[in-house]
Amino acid sequence: MRKSLLVAALLVLGSFGLAQVKIGINLELSGRFAAIGNQTLNGIKVANLQTPEVLGQKVELVICDNETSREGSIACAQRFVNEGVIGVLGAISSSMSIPAAEVLQDAGIIMISTSSTNPQTTQIGDYIFRMAYTDDFQGKLAAAYVVKDLGAKKVAIFRQIDDDYSYGLAGFFDETAKKLGAKTLVQDFVANTVDFTAQLNNIRSFKPDAIYYSGFCAEGAPFMKQLREQGFDQQVVGADASDDPQCPEGAGAAFDGYIFTGFATPNLIPDPEAKKRAEAFKAKYFEVFKDAKPGDFNGFVLAGADAYNVLVAAIKAAGTTDVKAVRDALANIEHFPGVSGDITYKGTDGTPKDRTIGFYQYKVKSASDWTKIELFGKSTAEVQ
Amino acid sequence: MTASKLASRSTLFSLFAGLLFVALLGWRIASMPDYTFARIVQDFLNALTLGSLYALIALGYTMVYGIIRLINFAHGEIFMLGSYFAFYAMTLTPMHWGLALLTTVLLGGTVLLVLRSLFNLEEPKRTFLLALLIFGGTFFLLAFRHLGWIEALLLSMLATGVAGVLLEAVAYRPLRGAPRESMLITAIAASFFLQNMGQLLFGPRVRGFNAETVLNQPRSFAIGEETVYFTGILIVVPAVTAVLLFVLNLFVTRTRLGKAMRATAQDAEVAQMMGVNVNQVIALTFFIGSILAAAAGVMYSIRFGQIHPLMGLMPGIKAFTAAVIGGIGSLPGAVLGGLLLGFIEIYVVSFFPTLSAYKDVFAFVLLILILLFRPSGLVGEDLTEKV
Known part of the structure; x- marks a missing residue:
């Protein structure tokens, strides 16, 4: 005891x-x-x-x-x-x-x-x-970039309907793009979708000037591959879920030129300290x-x-x-x-x-040879 | 109810379903002004590409069911293994000679053992020649060359076939004669086991499967002012599926081993009494089924460009659905079911864009309808007839 x-x-x-x-x-x-x-x-x-x-x-x-x-x-x-x-x-x-x-x-x-x-x-x-940051900022910034800077009049939006992030973000993007005078067409898919050919055929008659993709890379890689295979050469813009090596590694050269918003890397942070x-x-x-x-x-x-x-x-x-x-x-x-x-x-x-959102672009030669270019950064305080 | 009455009822049902489908199609096309002829053709080609991939996976699924009445839920995982084997064959070659030697001894040894048990290789001279061929060939492929997709495909088919036989020996053979539910549960367990083993061995990340082949070269042709796009997969996969269907049918109906398979399918016990080595026949079935899964896996990976350890799950369920819709156990049925599934998935998105998130639901609703009204599937005529 x-x-x-x-x-x-x-x-x-x-x-x-x-x-x-x-x-x-x-x-x-x-x-x-x-x-x-x-x-x-x-x-x-x-x-x-x-x-x-x-x-x-x-x-x-x-x-x-x-x-x-x-x-x-x-x-x-x-x-x-x-x-x-x-x-x-x-x-x-x-x-x-x-x-x-x-x-x-x-x-x-x-x-x-x-x-x-x-x-x-x-x-x-x-x-x-x-x-x-939150998606209302991210969606607004991306929509302003696509409509104002890229000058797109018609934007096709691809969203993953069973994901809170992708669905919400696509909504904010759509809202702002419409407000800025662009026409939009939304296409849905779900997690683990690998075949996008039917959705791509659906946007064919719409003839978009740019495409916004609010999903992740697991679906993004086959999406981009098929998009290019099916003869679409428009600029595609994505969000922070695309900031993932699985994207360029999964689809290789199809991701060349792809622009996306994401968390700021050191170079894009405006505050010097x-x-x-x-x-x-x-x-x-x-x-x-x-x-x-x-x-x-x-x-x-x-x-x-x-x-x-x-x-x-x-x-x-x-x-x-x-x-x-x-x-x-x-x-x-x-x-x-x-x-x-x-x-x-x-x-x-x-x-x-105060958060900074960075704009990036993929430069992809092949699945094993790719880099990410930092375009510019925008702080959320600036937008407000 | 007599057989003729039953037949007339199901014919009526098919007729009604067909008419409804055509009416719906016509109404939908008429209400879509920008659904041009080129888009119709494009949809058709897309559906054919997807459907023939499903058909290819479903062939192996239905084959195994036909012989031992086991819904092999691990088929999707075998399919995943096939993709990874081809992936490594393409990315890791040419290997360092020591590593190549080790892999050759391990892989070649297992292959030889399995092949010996499958085909009764008793004659020493032949066995020796076969061993020389397997060891020499594997070593040559691994050590000296950067493998293209065709060599990778063949190597992967062999390795996956062996993996399928091992799976059968470990997971299903000890349960021979056990109630069917036990086998089913074991199949699900085997599926989970292989998924998790895949995550450990291959890593959980999605990997790019970048085979630069003629199969994924974009091609196009013009219809009026519009262009229709497709890739080499569209031609190759239906062709491969058709050839496999033909060869398998020939194998099952015309060869001694095929006869043994049919005998086993009809009644394993009686077949054994008549001198058929049932274990051998079942192992052979798994060998062929797994080879088919590997072929489908590589084609699927070339088409969609990426692989991960859980990739077999959805295609596995789709192939199961396709096999049941077509009539499980029937080879032409599996192909028909796969094609039908591909067409449904494409046309649901095309005709009802707002419902595109539910395209899988449509496929499974069809499965339920088939189970309710034609439980033996579209082609399967009699439940006792297998293979």
Whole structure:
């Protein structure tokens, strides 16, 4: 009896000595968005190497792969509720973020989606934050670019109807494009569609000047391949889901000239201080991942890193690991010097105030020989 | 109800369904002013391309069912393995000679063992020659050349055929004689196992399958002022499907092994009593079915340009649907079902653009209708007749 008491006491003491702050990570590490998911995870890992401790305790990353499915994302969220983490980073896509956010909000656990852009995500509750801008900005910017800068009078829009992000984004794009006087024609597809020939035949008589694609690369690669095969040579513009090596690697030269909006890379960040931080982080990234290709580093890596950084900063500011206190600290963060730019949550619904959207273009010779050109960056503050 | 009554009822049903379809088509085309002749032709070619791909996958599916009455849910995963084997054959060659030697010994050894058990190779001289051919050929292909898609296809068909036989030996043979439900559940488990093994072995990422072949060269011809586009796949896949259908039919009806297959299909126990080696026949069926899956997988990957470990799921379900619509167990039925499915998917999007997200639903509704009104499928006449 006495012995077991002693053991128990030792165990308690031991656990104090090894106290750890647990942060859950709910990402798409396999399935359709595997490439983006792993880029985000790498960003989080590098940030964790840079700041491995907070309040004198080691930060433990609990990684959960949601397999790019809603069920998987909910299962990950429930697992984190049971394990009692302070906060959860992820998921990357809106379709996986929204169901997880509902679980975590009910349980009172902080969630920072790294790249969900659907406006709904942070509306779910006061424990839900994001690292990205929202799709109303992204859609507006893209539509203004296509209609004003490219001078398109008719735009065909392809949206993935069973995805919150793609559907919402296409809606914002359509709205703005119409407002600016362009005609639009929307075509739908669902996840895992590989044959787009019928949809492409549908836009033939419409004779579009430009095409907007709001989906992901798993469908985007066969889409672009068939688009070019079927004789369409119009400019195609996509969104941040296209910022994924699976696009040029999947369809090769069909992606040559493809323009898309996405998270700003260091070069496009207007604030010189933030740019310096981003450059330093990029150097660190390639130091840690020596085999990484230049195309592997993008805005998703920065978003992942900052989701981690901002949560750790909030824990530090709160001075405790009490979830409620940390949430309050997070909601009051102002001008946090993140590697993706300045982060301010104070007075917002959990969407950072000033974000930069970059415009990029793929230059693709073949599936293994491609680069991404940075065209220009626009900050969301500028648009407002 | 007598057989003739049943036949007349189903003929009436087909007639009614056909008339309804034609009426709907006419009404829809008439209400679409910009649906030009060129677009009609374009849709037709697109549907033929997609449908013949489904038909090719469904052939292997229906073949296995015909012999052992097993819905092989892992067929889609075998299809995925075939794509990956071809992918690696194209991207990893020419290999370092040491690696090539290792792969040759592993692959060639397994192939030889499986082939020996399949074809009763007892004569030592012949076996030796075959071994020489397999080891030498594999080593030569892997070590010295950058493989084109045709060599990759052939190598992949061989490797996938062997993988299919191994799957049968591990997952299905121990359950011979067990209730059919057990086999079905094992098939689903095998499917999940292969999906997850694929994620571990090949990585979860989507990979580009960039075979620069004549098959995916864009081609076009003019109709009036408009242009219609297609790729080489449109010609090759229907041709391959037709040839395979012909050869398989010949094999099943004219050869000794084919006869043994039909005997096994009719009654495995009695066939065994008559001296047919049932295990061998079933393994051979899996070998052929998996070869077909590999061929379909490579064609599909060339067409759509990318592969991933879960790629077999949807084509597998589609092929199952096609096989059931056509009459499961019937080879021409599988081809008919595949084509029908392709046409439905294209024309639903074309005629009802707002419903294009539900194109799969239409295919499955057809499946339900067929199961309700003609459970033996469009071609399958009698449930006892298999293959």
